[in-house]
Amino acid sequence: MEVVPVDGPAEAGALVADIVAAAVTAGARVLGLATGSSPLPAYAELGRRCRAGEVSLAGLDAFLLDEYVGLPPDSPQSYARFIRDEFVNLVDLDPARVHGPDGSAPDPLAEARRYDVALRDGGPVDVQILGIGANGHIGFNEPGSSLASRTRLKTLAERTRQDNARFFDRPEDVPRHVITQGLGTIREARHLVLVATGEAKAAAVAAAVEGPVTASCPASVLQLHPHVTMVVDEEAAAQL
Ligand code: GLP
Numbered sequence: 001m002e003v004v005p006v007d008g009p010a011e012a013g014a015l016v017a018d019i020v021a022a023a024v025t026a027g028a029r030v031l032g033l034a035t036g037s038s039p040l041p042a043y044a045e046l047g048r049r050c051r052a053g054e055v056s057l058a059g060l061d062a063f064l065l066d067e068y069v070g071l072p073p074d075s076p077q078s079y080a081r082f083i084r085d086e087f088v089n090l091v092d093l094d095p096a097r098v099h100g101p102d103g104s105a106p107d108p109l110a111e112a113r114r115y116d117v118a119l120r121d122g123g124p125v126d127v128q129i130l131g132i133g134a135n136g137h138i139g140f141n142e143p144g145s146s147l148a149s150r151t152r153l154k155t156l157a158e159r160t161r162q163d164n165a166r167f168f169d170r171p172e173d174v175p176r177h178v179i180t181q182g183l184g185t186i187r188e189a190r191h192l193v194l195v196a197t198g199e200a201k202a203a204a205v206a207a208a209v210e211g212p213v214t215a216s217c218p219a220s221v222l223q224l225h226p227h228v229t230m231v232v233d234e235e236a237a238a239q240l
Contacts, residue, residue: 012232019191021055047091062098070103079100080100115179132201140180149185205239206239
């Protein structure tokens with residue numbers, strides 16, 4: 001695992017954009033996308049580079065990590081909508097090649113299985129962008145998730161619902177269930193690039209990088225992967 005210190009979110013974004021651009025030049029054809037605020041500077045920077053003609057994502061497929069159950073894809077809080085507004089609309093990806101679990105599917109269990117198969121058929125993901133939850137989750141794999149888990153239905157931890165309440169009108173509107181790629185699914189990507197900025201992530205980053213590999217800190221599973229880049233600012237690295 002390579003830990004790369006950066007000055008802050010802007011430098012983190014530029015570095016992740018460099019990694020994605022280099023992978024595309026080297027023939028990458030599948031991107032893995034994360035939601036949350038951590039990857040936003042990288043998405044903005046890739047948008048700028050696409051508009052400047054410095055990189056093109058046309059022809060690539062992209063797969064989301066996760067989705068809230070019960071929200072239709074057009075709902076303002078859905079991750080499908082988030083990724084469309086914050087990334088797809090900024091770059092030259094074909095929206096039809098951006099894939100995610102359908103949170104409004106009538107049978108979420110079947111939808112999770114369908115998405116896992118879609119990932120297997122469409123993968124492997126060349127570069128998977130990741131954030132990290134304050135409790136060490138990646139995607140929506142909360143503490144206690146099996147390190148070998150596949151895409152499935154999960155119940156959100158209360159801490160995660162509180163952390164994500166800022167995106168909803170009322171805290172009680174945050175869905176309780178999600179569909180998320182499993183830790184085993186995420187580990188099939190060739191290169192995992194995790195971005196963590198700010199002091200709220202310091203404990204989770206330390207546990208992920210230096211703690212034991214344990215389901216109590218799902219991000220610690222990254223220690224078992226052969227190609228991981230952790231992009232961390234000084235605050236997020238404070239406990240390393
Ligand atoms: C959500 C997402 C994660 C993300 C996390 C951290 O829970 N499911 O993929 O990493 O939020 O978000 P942020 O980057 O906003 O701190």
